[in-house]
Amino acid sequence: MNDKEFKLFYTLFCIGLGMIIFSPTLAIVISFPSGEKFSEIYLMGPNHMAGSYPYNISPNKVYKIYLGVGNHVGGLTRYRVYVKFRNQTQPLPNNSMGTPSSLKTLFEYGVILDSDNVWEKEVFFSFSNASFLENFCRISEFALDDKVLSVDQFISWNATTHGFCCQMFFELWFYNITTSEFQYYSRFVGIWLNITATS
């Protein structure tokens, strides 16, 4: 190793050592980019698996699903989950436009989650006061957990699925501190239900 090479090696060695000594201060001052930030909403069946969701629903019988919300946005977030119910002709939320469904909210869940935390809840639901006409089914009451909600929904017969199909869906909203309002997060989950007359 000649003089020039040795000088270069020595300088680089000292700079490297200096960087190691300086790194704790750098870590406090500079915030390094973290991974992808997102929130999630999910539904699981009664066996706590992504399957075996209740489909054929008999009036007055109680069904169970799991509803979950996950916070991966890197900070404390206030969420609302709005429960809505629709027949096949009524609108769903438009995720590409970021607009929620215009249907009435039947029930809401509120939760505040710290970063990388998940909130999960058993949701029990049932339908009562269901009347069946020739091509229509009318549901008057929908019970969610221990709360009875008035829905008064007409569901027409679906020839393709051979049933009175309707959808219960859950919209995820978050509290926007800039606007001081809840804002639709462009995420929803739902399950299709076929209302049957007998158990």
Next chain:
Amino acid sequence: MTIFNIIVSASRFPFYVYGGDDASSKIAEADNAVKQAFVATLEAEKAGADVSTLVAKLNEAEQLLTDANFASQVENYSGAIQLAEQCISSVNGVAEEAASQKSAAEKNHEKRLIATVVTTSFGLSLLLILSMLGWRFFKSRRLRRVLKMKPEVVKIG
């Protein structure tokens, strides 16, 4: 006469029937209290405070608020008011606690930053001095080695 007495005695007890407007304003008040507590907690969390106990209190308040909303939706206005009041009292003091946790976290961060900067400055100064001394040591050792070398006569061509 007996009926008259009953009417007169019943009229002595004041009673009030809550309406939808009363419930709405109480719910709005509760919502505002939760909002303020949430924003304060969020700021404390950003400052690096451990806000887990505050989050538990906020979730309790949030549950009461959604229950109050539901009670109002099914026109149980007195129930809605009661739940909204419970929500307000459950969130009472959260914003203040969050603010004190925020200032404690900020002070802690400041202390840590100063300690790190001082340690780093000391380390860098030490490195600078040692590297200069080291350079002088290596240079003199190399010079001594060069001076100890004997010239060698080599025949060219």
